[in-house]
Amino acid sequence: MIKLLALAGLGYAGYRYYQNQSSGSSVAFAGNQSGKTIRDxxxxxxxxxxxxxxxxxDEESDQSFPASDPPANY
Structure with missing residues (x-):
């Protein structure tokens, strides 16, 4: 039982570490977009x-993201 709890704790710690590391990622952002959470x-x-x-x-679709409806002239 203790081994199972230890394994669960390690798994949770690994998950939290992964979440903290990946939350600041700006993969799709250009260099002039630093410090933002939503890309222009x-x-x-x-x-x-x-x-x-x-x-x-393409421009109108990008501007409407993450809205659920496409632009009117799509």
Whole structure:
């Protein structure tokens, strides 16, 4: 029983450590977006360049995120 409790405690400690390390990650943010929790819309706010040309629809979809509805002209 003690071994099971010790294993559960280690698992919980590992989970909390992982959560603390991953919460400050800014993978999708460009260099000028430091200190923010939500990325600005547009390709200039992305860390890597888009793989294709950025269209008006892409811009409007990015601006509406995380809203559940797409832009009116989607």
């Amino acid at each position: 819309a547009g390709p200039e706010a992305m860390r890597s360049e888009p793989t294709r040309a950025w269209t008006k629809t």
